[in-house]
Amino acid sequence: MDLYQVLGVRRAASTAEVRRAYQKLARMLHPDLNPGDPQAAERFRDVSSAFAVLSDPQRRAAYDRGESVAVPSDIPEVGFHGFDFSAEVRLGAAGFQEIFGNVLRRPVAAAETGATPGEDLQQSAQLAFEECFQATRRRLHLVRQDRCPDCDGAGEISLTPRACPSCQGSGQVRSLRGRMVFTRRCGDCEGTGAIGRRPCGRCAGEGRVMRSEWLEVQIPAGACDGSRVRIPGAGNAGRRGGPPGDLVLVVEVRPHPFYRREGEDLYCDVPLTMVEAALGAHVEVPTPDGPVTIEIPAGTQNGQRFRLRKRGLPRLDQKGRGDLYVEARVSVPAVSDDASRELLREFARRNPADPRRALNAGLPARPKVSS
Numbered sequence: 001m002d003l004y005q006v007l008g009v010r011r012a013a014s015t016a017e018v019r020r021a022y023q024k025l026a027r028m029l030h031p032d033l034n035p036g037d038p039q040a041a042e043r044f045r046d047v048s049s050a051f052a053v054l055s056d057p058q059r060r061a062a063y064d065r066g067e068s069v070a071v072p073s074d075i076p077e078v079g080f081h082g083f084d085f086s087a088e089v090r091l092g093a094a095g096f097q098e099i100f101g102n103v104l105r106r107p108v109a110a111a112e113t114g115a116t117p118g119e120d121l122q123q124s125a126q127l128a129f130e131e132c133f134q135a136t137r138r139r140l141h142l143v144r145q146d147r148c149p150d151c152d153g154a155g156e157i158s159l160t161p162r163a164c165p166s167c168q169g170s171g172q173v174r175s176l177r178g179r180m181v182f183t184r185r186c187g188d189c190e191g192t193g194a195i196g197r198r199p200c201g202r203c204a205g206e207g208r209v210m211r212s213e214w215l216e217v218q219i220p221a222g223a224c225d226g227s228r229v230r231i232p233g234a235g236n237a238g239r240r241g242g243p244p245g246d247l248v249l250v251v252e253v254r255p256h257p258f259y260r261r262e263g264e265d266l267y268c269d270v271p272l273t274m275v276e277a278a279l280g281a282h283v284e285v286p287t288p289d290g291p292v293t294i295e296i297p298a299g300t301q302n303g304q305r306f307r308l309r310k311r312g313l314p315r316l317d318q319k320g321r322g323d324l325y326v327e328a329r330v331s332v333p334a335v336s337d338d339a340s341r342e343l344l345r346e347f348a349r350r351n352p353a354d355p356r357r358a359l360n361a362g363l364p365a366r367p368k369v370s371s
């Protein structure tokens with residue numbers, strides 16, 4: 001066996017040429033790059049022995065003289081990282097990052113194998129105004145990701161361990177790039193060479209499947225427009241054993257024709273005639289519990305409020321109810337006959353008043369306009 005032929009160099013090759021030739025061959029034949037290939041392993045041993053002799057000036061001289069040279073047992077173990085790719089980087093189109101990226105990058109899947117919590121889901125529920133006074137039940141149609149029944153959410157199914165078919169049990173797979181051969185950790189068995197499980201076919205490894213179901217939800221008394229009712233665990237199932245998300249029900253309350261709501265309190269306008277406001281009256285007002293007659297005192301002003309205790313909405317903390325405020329809206333009569341006009345003029349003569357006195361008193365003196 002001619003050591004120069006093994007490395008494919010001339011007898012006059014310089015040490016640098018010997019080194020380059022070795023590196024080039026080692027890149028193709030290194031066991032790290034050729035797992036399970038006995039021919040490559042044997043050629044790599046030969047190439048390494050030849051290099052060990054020809055790279056050492058004393059041994060090379062002895063070999064050249066025809067002496068038998070003991071191949072040193074301490075052939076430097078050249079790992080993948082020891083190679084100089086700079087020549088390839090200059091020569092080939094593939095850059096250093098591209099070459100190393102493919103070989104050394106951790107499989108992306110590794111980051112995705114962990115458990116992740118399920119997403120929250122949101123739905124809206126519309127309530128009539130009156131429905132807010134007591135707890136209401138709603139049946140919701142829910143389409144959600146549920147735990148896969150075939151793999152119980154794991155995304156994979158356990159098997160009796162067997163050799164990985166992707167790498168024939170070696171834990172590594174080879175790929176070619178031009179004349180260069182690379183190996184990388186087998187992603188299917190994560191480099192172990194054995195397969196103890198397979199991805200679940202039903203959920204494609206997600207651990208969850210789409211499901212449509214009905215869910216009955218209770219909306220508490222006192223809910224208002226924009227209230228959110230959270231039902232823990234009714235959102236999407238988590239991935240690979242992660243906890244499920246929640247279902248969030250957003251309450252929408254349709255407005256009422258005459259009640260306005262502020263928190264648990266209600267507001268309601270009550271129209272009064274001018275005479276009712278002036279002389280006082282008993283008027284019937286609506287409340288959520290049915291009509292109630294209230295006493296309007298004489299001399300009630302427009303916008304004046306009367307409070308009816310505990311006629312509002314139930315508090316969410318179930319501690320009683322809010323109040324109902326009745327607000328006076330005094331309406332001015334349309335006067336269309338002479339007798340009524342004369343009555344009002346007579347009223348004004350008997351009750352002289354200047355409602356704008358305070359307003360006018362507050363005005364500054366008019367500035368003199370000079371010509």
Ligand SMILES: [Zn+2]
Pocket residue numbers: 148149150151152153154155156200201202203204205206207208
């Ligand atoms: Zn599954």
Ligand SMILES: [Zn+2]
Pocket residue numbers: 164165166167168169170171172186187188189190191192193194
């Ligand atoms: Zn494998």
